[in-house]
Amino acid sequence: xxxxxxxxxxDYLNIYADRGNIAVLARxxxxxxxxxxxxxxxxxxxxxxxxxxxxxxxxxxxxxxxxIAPDLAAKAxxxxxxxxxGVALLAVCGGYQLLGRGYRGxxxxxxxxxxxxxxxxxxxxxxxxxxxLLECELDPxxxxxxxxxxxxxxxxxxDDGAEPxxxxxxxxxxxxxxxxxxxxxxxxxxxxxxxxxxPRNPWLAxxxxxxxxxxxxxxxxxxxxxxTDELEAEAFxxxxxxxxxxxxxx
Amino acid sequence: MGLRLAxxxxxxxALGGLSRAAGRGGGTTIPGKVLWKxxxxxxxxxxxRLTEGVAVVSATNGKTTTTAMAAEILGERQSLAWNRAGANxxxxxxxxxxxxxxxxxxxxxxxEAALPEAVTRLRPRVVALGNLFRDQLDRYGELELVAExxxxxxxxxxxxxxxxxxxxxxxxxxxxxxxAAAIRFGLDDPTHARTRLQHAADSKYCLRCxxxxxxxxxxxxxxxxxxxxxxxxxxxxxxxxxRNIELRGLHASRFQIDAASGQVEIELxxxxxxxVYNAAAAAGLALASGASLExxxxxxxxxxxxxxxxxRIPAGGKSVVLLLVKNPAGANEVVRTLETGxxxxxxxxxxxxxxxxxxxSWIWDVxxxxxxxHAQLVIVSGSRAAELGLxxxxxxxxxxxxxxxxxxxxxxxxxxxxxxAGTELVVLPTYTAMLELRKxxxxxxxxxxxxxxxx
Numbered sequence: 159x160x161x162x163x164x165x166x167x168x169d170y171l172n173i174y175a176d177r178g179n180i181a182v183l184a185r186x187x188x189x190x191x192x193x194x195x196x197x198x199x200x201x202x203x204x205x206x207x208x209x210x211x212x213x214x215x216x217x218x219x220x221x222x223x224x225x226i227a228p229d230l231a232a233k234a235x236x237x238x239x240x241x242x243x244g245v246a247l248l249a250v251c252g253g254y255q256l257l258g259r260g261y262r263g264x265x266x267x268x269x270x271x272x273x274x275x276x277x278x279x280x281x282x283x284x285x286x287x288x289x290x291l292l293e294c295e296l297d298p299x300x301x302x303x304x305x306x307x308x309x310x311x312x313x314x315x316x317d318d319g320a321e322p323x324x325x326x327x328x329x330x331x332x333x334x335x336x337x338x339x340x341x342x343x344x345x346x347x348x349x350x351x352x353x354x355x356x357p358r359n360p361w362l363a364x365x366x367x368x369x370x371x372x373x374x375x376x377x378x379x380x381x382x383x384x385x386t387d388e389l390e391a392e393a394f395x396x397x398x399x400x401x402x403x404x405x406x407x408x
Numbered sequence: 409m410g411l412r413l414a415x416x417x418x419x420x421x422a423l424g425g426l427s428r429a430a431g432r433g434g435g436t437t438i439p440g441k442v443l444w445k446x447x448x449x450x451x452x453x454x455x456x457r458l459t460e461g462v463a464v465v466s467a468t469n470g471k472t473t474t475t476a477m478a479a480e481i482l483g484e485r486q487s488l489a490w491n492r493a494g495a496n497x498x499x500x501x502x503x504x505x506x507x508x509x510x511x512x513x514x515x516x517x518x519x520e521a522a523l524p525e526a527v528t529r530l531r532p533r534v535v536a537l538g539n540l541f542r543d544q545l546d547r548y549g550e551l552e553l554v555a556e557x558x559x560x561x562x563x564x565x566x567x568x569x570x571x572x573x574x575x576x577x578x579x580x581x582x583x584x585x586x587x588a589a590a591i592r593f594g595l596d597d598p599t600h601a602r603t604r605l606q607h608a609a610d611s612k613y614c615l616r617c618x619x620x621x622x623x624x625x626x627x628x629x630x631x632x633x634x635x636x637x638x639x640x641x642x643x644x645x646x647x648x649x650x651r652n653i654e655l656r657g658l659h660a661s662r663f664q665i666d667a668a669s670g671q672v673e674i675e676l677x678x679x680x681x682x683x684v685y686n687a688a689a690a691a692g693l694a695l696a697s698g699a700s701l702e703x704x705x706x707x708x709x710x711x712x713x714x715x716x717x718x719x720r721i722p723a724g725g726k727s728v729v730l731l732l733v734k735n736p737a738g739a740n741e742v743v744r745t746l747e748t749g750x751x752x753x754x755x756x757x758x759x760x761x762x763x764x765x766x767x768x769s770w771i772w773d774v775x776x777x778x779x780x781x782h783a784q785l786v787i788v789s790g791s792r793a794a795e796l797g798l799x800x801x802x803x804x805x806x807x808x809x810x811x812x813x814x815x816x817x818x819x820x821x822x823x824x825x826x827x828x829a830g831t832e833l834v835v836l837p838t839y840t841a842m843l844e845l846r847k848x849x850x851x852x853x854x855x856x857x858x859x860x861x862x863x
Contacts, residue, residue: 169612169620172773173542173550174767174769175769175770175771175772175773177772177773178769178772178799178802181772181802181803182802185802219542219550219551219552219610220550220552221550221552221613222613225613225618287767288766289766307766307767307768307769309767352767352769353767353768353769354769354772357772357795357798357799357802358795358798389794389797389798389801389812390798392794392812393792393794393795393797393798395794396791396792396794396795397795400760400766
């Protein structure tokens with residue numbers, strides 16, 4: 159089956175090796191007999207809510223993020239419509255921030271976001287940097303670890319009742335205090351974790367592929383044939399070990 | 409020299425000697441660390457004693473090579489205080505100053521973040537700035553953060569200080585905007601331009617208005633001949649232009665430098681367009697420091713390689729070529745240079761110590777793919793070997809052409825065992841992996857320790 163991926167602003171938001179995440183999705187889809195078709199959605203391009211099965215928004219440097227923020231906010235209605243239709247979505251770092259209500263700078267300025275995720279981000283005075291380990295439970299009863307690297311000055315505050323992507327085991331997470339990392343809203347996931355995230359966390363790549371396939375026409379997320387994933391497991395082990403050495407939540 | 413300074417430098421020197429005598433490695437920064445701790449202002453005093461003044465070099469990529477090239481050009485006629493092994497924080501500069509007792513001229517590569525303090529203390533007559541690429545975001549933060557510090561630093565420079573800037577890098581060129589004492593260097597040979605910007609290109613949006621630049625030529629990352637079609641902001645006219653570039657595979661390059669004082673043909677025993685940029689920066693620095701074009705020509709002709717940067721080390725009838733990789737822009741140029749003759753066996757080593765960058769995501773921004781198509785075997789090594797293995801796998805390298813060997817020494821021996829006698833093994837290590845591999849080769853007697861100078 160063909161999985162249609164919309165990659166938002168790849169020319170602007172690509173700082174933390176976002177193409178690594180796309181490469182992982184493409185290969186894991188191909189190994190199961192599916193084809194990933196990746197299209198760039200750039201500045202000024204129309205976002206057709208039905209045109210994609212998976213949307214990807216990466217992270218950028220502050221300057222690039224400021225250049226695309228108004229355009230992303232203008233795509234808010236289309237993003238909401240796509241989300242309601244069940245599109246799978248992964249937003250990382252800057253993309254995660256910009257899909258919330260907005261970003262409040264240290265000078266008091268406010269950069270509005272797309273308002274999909276129920277959160278707001280406030281600039282902090284220090285950067286939160288290092289390896290992170292999370293525990294996620296995207297499907298009831300299925301607890302899984304997630305290892306990545308965070309580097310952000312923004313503190314993202316989830317609204318009451320909003321669901322995080324995972325619980326922080328080691329690292330800072332959204333704000334360094336709540337013990338929450340990322341945000342999950344149906345099939346949409348937002349996170350600060352890069353590394354990139356998917357190569358060392360293949361279960362999450364497959365979760366996203368499953369949701370994308372469901373959107374593409376299978377109805378329910380299909381069971382994907384398991385892959386050996388030996389190197390993936392080793393890369394996860396080393397990354398999780400780095401986070402563990404870093405110590406508990408600070 | 410005041411009594412206090414004399415005492416401090418003597419103590420510091422003695423400690424450096426002790427450290428080396430105890431076999432604790434180069435002791436490169438130990439005397440400097442002591443002095444820097446005892447009395448930071450001693451650095452100002454030691455620098456002020458250099459009769460011919462000081463020049464500093466900073467950049468994301470090419471600091472060590474550019475400085476070593478400038479040392480070759482300028483060191484013929486005067487004695488240098490020079491941090492040759494790349495210890496480029498304040499303590500490293502202090503060490504170089506302590507070590508060079510009779511130096512007349514100070515030549516220092518300086519860490520991008522340490523540059524403002526170094527400039528305040530050393531009061532250089534020449535400041536050469538090469539490029540700004542995304543680099544180890546966990547250490548330096550975003551490119552714009554470094555750029556902002558440099559803007560403040562340049563704003564405080566006295567008008568007589570000569571700024572040598574890479575005109576092909578929009579952010580760096582802008583630092584010399586409107587400045588009289590400046591040399592703007594760049595490449596002017598579109599035959600070596602890429603057809604499009606690389607994936608990891610950074611400063612590609614207009615500094616003035618944010619519109620994407622048009623590139624008449626994109627040479628390396630975002631370096632090139634840019635112009636904004638919206639507001640007209642463009643690369644400034646070149647004061648030092650490199651033309652007629654001829655790249656000779658893995659071994660050498662040849663080009664012409666046009667400067668205000670004339671024209672000169674350069675022969676360089678180093679490959680790659682990035683080394684042409686380094687040579688142009690070194691030439692600009694040297695000319696601004698009083699060298700002649702003939703000094704530039706002969707100095708660059710004598711130059712071989714800087715520490716770990718395209719360094720060839722003999723190893724039992726074969727040799728090891730170390731090509732340091734540390735960020736996407738630099739690694740892409742190494743890959744591009746290797747494309748002229750892709751080695752059958754390749755060792756790529758990724759460590760994640762602080763000096764390498766603990767965030768290893770940058771490997772996914774490197775275009776390794778041209779190598780993967782042709783290499784018969786890629787051995788990935790280092791503390792993050794598995795991560796690197798994933799990068800190669802998802803880049804299309806089949807499992808039977810990939811080996812994962814976290815131990816650097818074993819990876820080196822495995823690679824050496826596979827290349828034929830009389831040929832060379834190409835190794836792409838990150839910084840601490842390079843140090844470790846060099847130590848293995850040093851222990852085997854293949855190379856002299858770096859504190860004894862070039863091997």
